Amino acid sequence: MYRRITSTVKVNVPRLRRLLSTPVPRDDMYDVVIVGGGVAGLGLGAALKSSPVTSRLRIALVEGMDLGSSKTWGPTKESYSNRVVSLTPASVKLLKEIGAWDHIKQERTQPFDDMQVWDGLTGARIEFKTGALSQQYPSIATIVETLNIQHALLNRIDELGGVDIIDKTKVVKIGHGEETGDLDFSTWPQLELSNGRKLTARLLIGADGANSPVRSFTKIESRGWDYDRHGVVATLKIETGRPVVAWQRFLPTGPIAMLPLPNGYATLVWTTTPALAAKLKAMSHADFAALVNAGFRLSDVDLRYLYEAGAKEGEVKEQCEWRESVVKADKREFLPPRVVEIQEGSRASFPLKMRHADSYCDERIALVGDAAHTTHPLAGQGLNQGLADVQSLFKSLESAVTHGQDVGSIHALEPYAHERYFENHVTLGAIDKLHKLYSVSSGPLVTARSWGLEVVNELDGLKTLFMKRVCGLERR
Template identity: 50%
Template sequence: MDLSGVQNWKPQQDNYSNRVVSLTPGTMDFFQKIGIKKHLELNRTHGYRDMRVWDGVTGASIHLDSTILDVKEPSIAYMVENVNVQHAALERIEECRSQGVKIDLFQKTKVASINKETESKEEGLDLKDWPSIQLDNGKQLKARLLVGADGINSPVRGFAQIESLGWDYNAQGVVATLKLDPDRLESNLTAWQRFLPTGPIAMLPLGEGYASIVWSTRPEIAKALKAVSPHDFCNIVNAAFRMSHVDLKYLYQQLTAGKSCDIGAEYTWREEVAKKSLDEQEIFEREYSLPPQVIDIQENSRASFPFRLRNAEHYVTDRVALVGDAAHATHPLAGQGLNQGILDVQSLSQWIEKGTTEGQDIGSIHLLRQYASERYLRNIMMISSCDKLHRLYSTDAAPITWARSIGLSAVNQLDFVKAEIMKYAMGIEYNGAVRQ
């Protein structure tokens, strides 16, 4: 991998990468602890304080407002460009190296192979069965502990002969960077999510006047969304947050069949019908209960990616540990993928520190199992929760929509339950106090 683009990154005003992540306060606290946070471009780090989530079929909703929590930092999460995090991490590495910490950074090279070391002795060490990594530049590395943080198709996991279980969803995520109605800038501290039968659509605040969208939908709809004009894309995003799922279904059919359809006219007409019986106050209240209107899309920001569910059969073997996507992957509807990986890293690093302090072999399976037992069940819970939510909202069958709407409306009335949901989502230790 060539890191020069990350190392030389200079943020441009009003131009955001479409590759963004939602970082919890817990993750930001960890970044503070390890010295990364101070290197982040904080003016490109946008926190949001509340979430409005609703059912696209029935309209049942829940409002998660972090101000009910008795915490110092009220942000539920922070939207950050991937390159901002990567740049900050590299800056921290260079800072450590300047202080005499030995860190070797390999770039513009690939792992050619990973094998078990067969030599039993080298420089007084018993290296038998240590992982031996051969790089394509001719260098060879031997590791007391090999950490696989190498993605969903992890070569390290393959070397360790760890099975990865799961499936691919019949869904893709369409992402884009959006420019919002300038008259609604005060609303850009809110994340919006609507669960449609074809998949959830989320608008996440990215900065003053900008937002990132993640639209989970069927592959054929995703393909059509990437092909329409920027003007039509803006209209259909606005429609996805405002129109009934029946009207949206009609638009999908026109798009995927390649039929000529004036999306702007369809959207405008339906909005006029929806507002016809409302007075000025009701129109105002309706508009502010919905996300800001999208007025433009950043050039070349549309892209899509497949959704997958994976979980490794186990996270460790002798001298190997898996973290992040190498260990697990979940549906991104909760925005927790990277945060779960960071929690893996935090846990593993603590056990390595403990082992080092006590003079243990940090590659020993006995030590690594402590990490696995700490993270495996927690990750399973997150994976399972996201999968069940996806399945629950991927239908418009009447009995299911009725039941889920009753449940969502009931939870919305219970601040103590919403506080627990936010605590879990924020990744923080919380004493349970709720502001009255």
């Protein structure tokens, strides 16, 4: 009798493994359901379908917005979206590996190999150049519109096939499946959609943003704080004939950054107080352009006067130009090109916060991107962290399928959580401390940070390590 049982176990265990790691057959049941049609969600769908190991998994992606316009996106070169990201070499490498980079509209991307960063109070400066990286990486980063990445991923998914994209549809409720005959799906997440459908998932992926319904369903807490700062973004027309450089100046209210785009355009990300953000959005294009130029050139005293004195409409430009005319002209070669025009309708703002989920996974649940973590934009790491999550989770699922594991089991997901949680925790902490360090406007800390910045600028080895870390080259 014992031999018969043992023999049965030996035969059935491999069959059970195959059952757990192969696609489910019913129309309303999927191996993987991804909630969220942003870069992280689409990236994971494309990655899974691009691999021969995971391509047979049955996948659905649910998104509340219309993805059709992103798929057929056809912009003109006279305008750029204000939703722009700085892709690290590691993120570009991932998009190439899954075949999405071939679908990027390359004429709308702008790589840069020089970044100038300086303290707005003391003028202490650090310069990053790609010479510190290997010849394999000719750029520090590549500026790309988020729409361009979504467009590329949607077209790559369409090329690969096998992902059921359910857009213009919201998740109404998340619960659990039921027992049906000999099969027990009571541990599988079940989604009720606004179109009346019900989807049951072996694995549910939350790529649904900072207010993630998937994370709420798992009861995983997300902890952090608001910065009482807003990020003001805009698309700028700038002087041409200057080298392609990214510029960032740390002001006491927050950093102001100008990132290059093709055809004489640039994108602005200005972190400041909510009150000033409201003023920046409300003022005329001419005054706004003048204040952006002043933000890179005038002293904190001058800027505070312009912020607080409340110059009348049209006088901001006049005040800025007069104050710039009396500023010493030293180091002008280190200043960014002047803004000559603001693209209509491109100004917007959003509140800044830091959040980190207590865990990235639970049984049959995984969180990626903003659903797992959000950070201050000063280092341009948010979307890059999300793509690193995608790569790590994809590799974990690929390994699970290879070894006959259930892709929704906690054992299959733990390698992803183990790899990414600590990595993101370190990055979030470093960015948070950098924000707080440069928010100080007086005292010995200002002198100490300026001295430290100039010392690091002279230590090529240390600067190289920092660049590799930010560019994601250490972990790949």
